[in-house]
Structure formats: C-alpha cells, structure tokens
Amino acid sequence: MTDTVPRVTPAPPDTTGLEPELQEAVTALYTDGVVGKKGAFSTEWADQLREDIEVAFAEALSRPGGAVGRGTKRYYVEMHPEQMRGWVELVDHPWVRGVCEAVLGPDYQIVELGFDVPGPGAKDQPWHRDFPMPDETKETGRLTSLAFNLTAVDTDEDMGPFEIAPGTQWDLPEGFEHEMFPEKELYPRFLERAVRKYPQRGDISARSALTLHRGTENTSQKSRPVLVLGVDAPGAGNAEHHDMAVTREFYDSLPERITQHLVCPVVDELTPITQKHTIEGLMMGDA
Numbered sequence: 001m002t003d004t005v006p007r008v009t010p011a012p013p014d015t016t017g018l019e020p021e022l023q024e025a026v027t028a029l030y031t032d033g034v035v036g037k038k039g040a041f042s043t044e045w046a047d048q049l050r051e052d053i054e055v056a057f058a059e060a061l062s063r064p065g066g067a068v069g070r071g072t073k074r075y076y077v078e079m080h081p082e083q084m085r086g087w088v089e090l091v092d093h094p095w096v097r098g099v100c101e102a103v104l105g106p107d108y109q110i111v112e113l114g115f116d117v118p119g120p121g122a123k124d125q126p127w128h129r130d131f132p133m134p135d136e137t138k139e140t141g142r143l144t145s146l147a148f149n150l151t152a153v154d155t156d157e158d159m160g161p162f163e164i165a166p167g168t169q170w171d172l173p174e175g176f177e178h179e180m181f182p183e184k185e186l187y188p189r190f191l192e193r194a195v196r197k198y199p200q201r202g203d204i205s206a207r208s209a210l211t212l213h214r215g216t217e218n219t220s221q222k223s224r225p226v227l228v229l230g231v232d233a234p235g236a237g238n239a240e241h242h243d244m245a246v247t248r249e250f251y252d253s254l255p256e257r258i259t260q261h262l263v264c265p266v267v268d269e270l271t272p273i274t275q276k277h278t279i280e281g282l283m284m285g286d287a
C-alpha cells in the first residue's frame with residue numbers, strides 16, 4: 001500500500017536486551033499501532049471483569065453524568081481501580097508492565113480506567129483518534145501513551161467488532177476535525193487498511209490511541225463491554241482528562257512497583273465519577 005498522506009517518521013525506542021515478545025510488541029506498536037496477547041488471563045478472570053463492569057455500568061446509568069454517549073447505543077464510563085477486582089493483576093501482568101516500560105519508559109503513569117459498552121443497535125462510529133497527536137509525537141516520532149483493551153465477552157462477527165487501520169498512528173491530522181476525526185473523503189484510506197478484531201475473554205491488546213479506529217455496527221442482541229486502561233509517558237498530559245482516584249487503604253495495600261506508577265489522588269472515600277463532556281461525545285452523538 002502506498003502512503004500518499006503526510007506522516008511522522010517513527011523513531012522506535014531501542015529494544016536491545018528485551019525479551020523477544022516485548023521487542024515484537026514494540027515493533028508492532030511502531031508499525032501497525034496495535035498488538036495483542038492471547039489468553040493473558042483466564043476466562044474466569046474475564047467473567048469477573050464482566051460482572052464488575054455490569055455493576056459499575058448500572059451504577060453509572062443510575063445518576064446524571066455517570067455515563068457518556070459515544071454514539072447510538074454506546075456508552076463510555078470511567079471508574080476507579082477499586083471497582084474492578086482484577087485491577088492489581090492487570091497492571092501487574094508481566095506483558096502489561098513490560099510493554100509500558102519498553103514504550104513509555106520506566107516512569108510510565110497509569111492514568112485511566114474505564115470501559116466502553118457498545119450495545120445491541122450500536123452503529124458504526126466515525127473513524128477517530130482518542131485525542132490529538134501530541135507535539136512530542138509530531139516532533140520526535142515517539143509514542144507517549146498506550147491504551148490497553150480487554151474484552152469482557154467473546155467477540156462474534158455480529159457484535160460490532162472494534163476496527164482499526166494499522167499504520168495510521170503516524171498520519172498528520174490534515175483534514176481531521178478537532179485533530180481527531182478525519183473527513184469522510186479520507187475514509188477509503190482507512191477502509192483499505194481496516195482490520196476487525198475478534199478478541200476472546202482473557203485476551204489483551206495494546207494500541208496507540210492515535211491509530212485510527214472505530215467501533216462498528218452491532219447487529220446482535222448482545223453488548224460488547226470492553227475495558228480500557230490508559231497509560232502515559234511522564235509529561236504526556238492525559239491524567240488531567242481523567243478523575244481516577246484510590247483510597248488510602250487500597251494504596252497502602254499495593255506494592256511499590258505499582259504505586260510508583262500511580263499519579264492519581266489518594267482519598268479517604270471514593271466519589272462516583274461524573275464523566276467529562278468530550279469532543280468525542282459531540283462528534284459521535286448521544287447514546
């Protein structure tokens with residue numbers, strides 16, 4: 001495939017000495033912009049994740065501003081680590097830790113925990129980035145953040161799978177509304193490259209949120225809840241867009257190798273998160 005659009009020249013970090021699986025992950029993130037690890041967790045672990053998402057989703061829907069629309073029959077909810085029983089295992093998973101460190105450096109910061117719920121009847125989203133390309137990426141060719149996704153259910157063809165256009169993390173945002181939403185004239189470029197993903201319970205993926213992607217039409221009767229863990233390199237600035245917090249008791253129970261990556265407030269009591277109104281909501285419409 002030829003590249004006719006202006007792009008950033010990628011400058012991947014040195015991976016000498018890393019184990020092959022991590023070298024491959026870094027290469028994939030700098031080429032395709034997405035990489036997966038199958039069966040990182042058990043199906044029971046993923047079922048527990050689904051239960052926790054269901055509880056958090058019901059709670060979020062029960063109050064104003066608890067969930068934000070991301071298009072027809074789609075919601076996004078941000079939550080606190082303590083609302084998910086498997087959070088410690090997730091952030092302590094050797095592949096998650098290894099990929100974060102290899103791509104974002106030893107001082108990476110865990111900044112976001114949330115989930116998307118595309119329900120029955122969800123439509124194709126517009127192709128998008130989750131935020132504009134940071135100047136550092138434009139100027140240096142380095143990725144400064146990662147999004148990890150974990151599906152809470154096995155993904156079937158008719159459930160509106162996640163679709164991604166490999167390599168497009170480097171496209172300069174020319175003709176992108178709000179630097180995140182490419183004009184429709186650019187869609188053929190993404191459709192030509194598009195890959196649909198069918199993750200199963202226990203699988204993890206990591207991607208650059210700059211790689212153009214979208215949720216597709218869900219024609220089934222099933223929801224497809226998917227967890228998002230957002231991680232930054234120091235200075236990437238995404239923490240300020242999130243409201244994640246932990247209690248003192250929880251914080252004190254964590255090993256230092258986890259707390260060293262937490263930049264969120266440590267509080268006496270957790271407050272339910274009111275979702276921020278984002279450009280994504282504006283562009284994708286209400287649920």
Ligand SMILES: O=C(O)CCC(=O)C(=O)O
Nearest residue numbers: 070116118162214215226
């Ligand atoms: O459907 C998905 O898996 C992702 C949805 C998404 O990208 C979004 O809501 O911003």
